Amino acid sequence: MQEDQEPRKYIAVIYTEDKVGLTNRISLILTRRKMNIESLQTSETEVPGIFRFTIQLTISPDQMEKVTKQFEKIVDVISAHYYLPKEVIIQEVALYKVPTKHLIGSDRIEKLIRKHFARILFVEPDFLIIEKTGAHTEINDLFKELEQYGLQEFVRSGTLAITKKNTDIHDQLEELARIQTS
Amino acid sequence: MFELQKTIELEPAKQKAISIRGAEAIVKALIEENVNTIFGYPGGAIMPFYDALYGYSDQLIHILARHEQGAIHAAQGYARASGEVGVCIATSGPGATNLVTGLADAMIDSTPLVCITGQVPSTLLGTDAFQETDVLGISMPVTKWNFQVTKAEEIPMAIAKAFYIAKNGRPGPVLIDITKDAQFALFDFVYKKCKTVRSYKPKPVVNTKKIVEAAELINAAKRPYILVGQGVLLANAQDELLHFMEKTGIPAASTLLGLSGVPADHPLYVGYLGMHGNYSTNVLTNECDVLIAVGMRFDDRVTGVLAKYAKQAKVIHIEIDDAEIDKNVKTTVAILADAKEALALLSIEAKPNKHEAWIQQFRDLDKEEYDEVISKHIAPTSEQLQMAEVVHMLSEKTKGSIITVTDVGQHQMVVSRYYRYQQPLSSITSGGLGTMGFALPAAMGAQLGCKSKQVVAIIGDGGYQMTIQELGTIMQFKIPVKIMILNNHFLGMVRQWQEMFFEGRYSFTEMHNPDFVKIAEAYNIPAAKVVKREELSAAMDKWLNTEGPAFLDVEVEKEQNVFPMVPSGAGVAEIRLK
Numbered sequence: 001m002q003e004d005q006e007p008r009k010y011i012a013v014i015y016t017e018d019k020v021g022l023t024n025r026i027s028l029i030l031t032r033r034k035m036n037i038e039s040l041q042t043s044e045t046e047v048p049g050i051f052r053f054t055i056q057l058t059i060s061p062d063q064m065e066k067v068t069k070q071f072e073k074i075v076d077v078i079s080a081h082y083y084l085p086k087e088v089i090i091q092e093v094a095l096y097k098v099p100t101k102h103l104i105g106s107d108r109i110e111k112l113i114r115k116h117f118a119r120i121l122f123v124e125p126d127f128l129i130i131e132k133t134g135a136h137t138e139i140n141d142l143f144k145e146l147e148q149y150g151l152q153e154f155v156r157s158g159t160l161a162i163t164k165k166n167t168d169i170h171d172q173l174e175e176l177a178r179i180q181t182s
Numbered sequence: 183m184f185e186l187q188k189t190i191e192l193e194p195a196k197q198k199a200i201s202i203r204g205a206e207a208i209v210k211a212l213i214e215e216n217v218n219t220i221f222g223y224p225g226g227a228i229m230p231f232y233d234a235l236y237g238y239s240d241q242l243i244h245i246l247a248r249h250e251q252g253a254i255h256a257a258q259g260y261a262r263a264s265g266e267v268g269v270c271i272a273t274s275g276p277g278a279t280n281l282v283t284g285l286a287d288a289m290i291d292s293t294p295l296v297c298i299t300g301q302v303p304s305t306l307l308g309t310d311a312f313q314e315t316d317v318l319g320i321s322m323p324v325t326k327w328n329f330q331v332t333k334a335e336e337i338p339m340a341i342a343k344a345f346y347i348a349k350n351g352r353p354g355p356v357l358i359d360i361t362k363d364a365q366f367a368l369f370d371f372v373y374k375k376c377k378t379v380r381s382y383k384p385k386p387v388v389n390t391k392k393i394v395e396a397a398e399l400i401n402a403a404k405r406p407y408i409l410v411g412q413g414v415l416l417a418n419a420q421d422e423l424l425h426f427m428e429k430t431g432i433p434a435a436s437t438l439l440g441l442s443g444v445p446a447d448h449p450l451y452v453g454y455l456g457m458h459g460n461y462s463t464n465v466l467t468n469e470c471d472v473l474i475a476v477g478m479r480f481d482d483r484v485t486g487v488l489a490k491y492a493k494q495a496k497v498i499h500i501e502i503d504d505a506e507i508d509k510n511v512k513t514t515v516a517i518l519a520d521a522k523e524a525l526a527l528l529s530i531e532a533k534p535n536k537h538e539a540w541i542q543q544f545r546d547l548d549k550e551e552y553d554e555v556i557s558k559h560i561a562p563t564s565e566q567l568q569m570a571e572v573v574h575m576l577s578e579k580t581k582g583s584i585i586t587v588t589d590v591g592q593h594q595m596v597v598s599r600y601y602r603y604q605q606p607l608s609s610i611t612s613g614g615l616g617t618m619g620f621a622l623p624a625a626m627g628a629q630l631g632c633k634s635k636q637v638v639a640i641i642g643d644g645g646y647q648m649t650i651q652e653l654g655t656i657m658q659f660k661i662p663v664k665i666m667i668l669n670n671h672f673l674g675m676v677r678q679w680q681e682m683f684f685e686g687r688y689s690f691t692e693m694h695n696p697d698f699v700k701i702a703e704a705y706n707i708p709a710a711k712v713v714k715r716e717e718l719s720a721a722m723d724k725w726l727n728t729e730g731p732a733f734l735d736v737e738v739e740k741e742q743n744v745f746p747m748v749p750s751g752a753g754v755a756e757i758r759l760k
Contacts, residue, residue, distance in 0.1 A: 016381070017189050017380075017381050020318075020330070021318055021319070021322065021328075024319065024322055025322055028322060028323050032323065049188050049189075065508070066505070066508075066509060069504050069505040069507075069509075070505050072504065072505070073503065073504070073505045075326060075327045075347055075379065075381065075382045076189075076327070076381050076382075077381060078380075078381045176380055176381075177188075
């Protein structure tokens, strides 16, 4: 056990079968221990039939190790891993709906977009939709700037994370997918 | 369909496909899995299954319980006595929710079960239909795996996967929920057993380096000590364990669920662990230098407060479930493996040894416990009967050869302390969950799961009344189980705690009981009551020798406490003899 058991931010990555109710089984492990899910992202991987959950948690190292084993114990879980933020590249995607009335006739919006490495996805006469991919704080920064123009709607994805080291997880998943019923 | 087909590997089919209904497919699938006894209770959403079962009574015995909780505890008893998967059937809604306690019990005690519940037709799912409940959602935290079938075609694969998961790796309960329309639909049935589940690796590959590391610790140890858990019995590793013990000369103690894993008379067996375990086994946990835990999970009833548990010892943990390793007690060497395999390998690496002085330490403390507690309880001078003397007499009369089934509470601890098991798989009890009402139905299941042995249910007067309706099942199916109530007119264990830790305020623990003899007789079960010591032996003989079921109500001292005891919040070495 690590000496310092202060809670810290972790990214848990879980590969699973495509099974109804699995989100429930995974979250039950956390609910039972009164751990809060800060962000949960799930979608099919590049391999059909295999899903990936990315969960952001703030818990102690000991707790993180134990819940990872509990995730692994779920029959339909293929593998479970966890990382510190420094071990992964973390990105979020955000969409901003901004009314155009304060922006007409100026280049303010263009400057803003360029400054934040964002882009315009959709334009209507009275509003436009901006997309930004970046770190949590970068998305907040753009949010603050756009808020003054009267933001209509805002949505952000959960944490997307990919490890910084060499891995063969893609090959492992492909290998697994080759198992078929006889 | 997709999700099942893609994720499991199946064995080749033995027969050609035949066109049958989903309900009949369930019956045939159970027969294919070599099931011969099932426990259940019919109802609306499972009626097609029961209709199909009607034609298979020569191949599949169905025991009609009096309550679904009784059915699932019976399936648990069956599984634990036979080592096979227990099967339980219930209808949707209340039928299914009545299984929850049994599922939780089987989950925490690693009992392999396949439970099949009926469900409303798939078109009515989510409409709050009559007797609809979200069984999958409710059972999720208390099942190893669960699945809902809405198409007949999914039935064979779902059941094959269910049996595979229930019995492989660390066993556990599985629930399959089958909609009524899936039971009615015709399809081409062919059965293939499940060979592998791609996301599930039940048996870890033993890391031989860990075996060598463990053997080095064991070979250098001066005071090594083995803790035997249920993992030994589940892995059928009794012989490997005995060989390891005898070669290394290491003494072994047992957890509650590990009881009967080592014969009680074995010279290296030192007794029972935990809150009401033996004195030596607890005290010396904190004096051993190497602790070898086999197939046990360091439950809080075994460890007492963790900060004072075996801190001086290097810990070797042999365990099949990775999530148990380092969960409560940090290991020095973890061997992730099936107990049978690990013990066989460890025996090769371990050097022959003897630890006579160390074992003598156990025997010295045993003598203290004998003088202070045991002698007073098995040969008491009190006017009223003591639980311990009753169990001691039963142990002597039956020579430790029967299967005991207990509930939870004082009687359970007394049986665990005083019954001297000589054969494996002969102690069945609700360990982790501590379910009152477990024993009577579990005993009837155990008797059907192991017909060659006498099954004796020993129950408190409180727990007995929680599932007393199962006397009807015992009567109808003539299950020759022997039932004994240790009757103190109290919820004894709660009363003991009230006496010790709540200044004797007996808040709602006294029970005004009915005439249990009359109740048993109403079910046509021969019954007797014992109050006096001089009547006990003859009454017990008569009861044990009765053909078929028999009931014995033994009136014991009202306010008797179970000792030794590790008070909650204390360390194992702080165990009290009085």
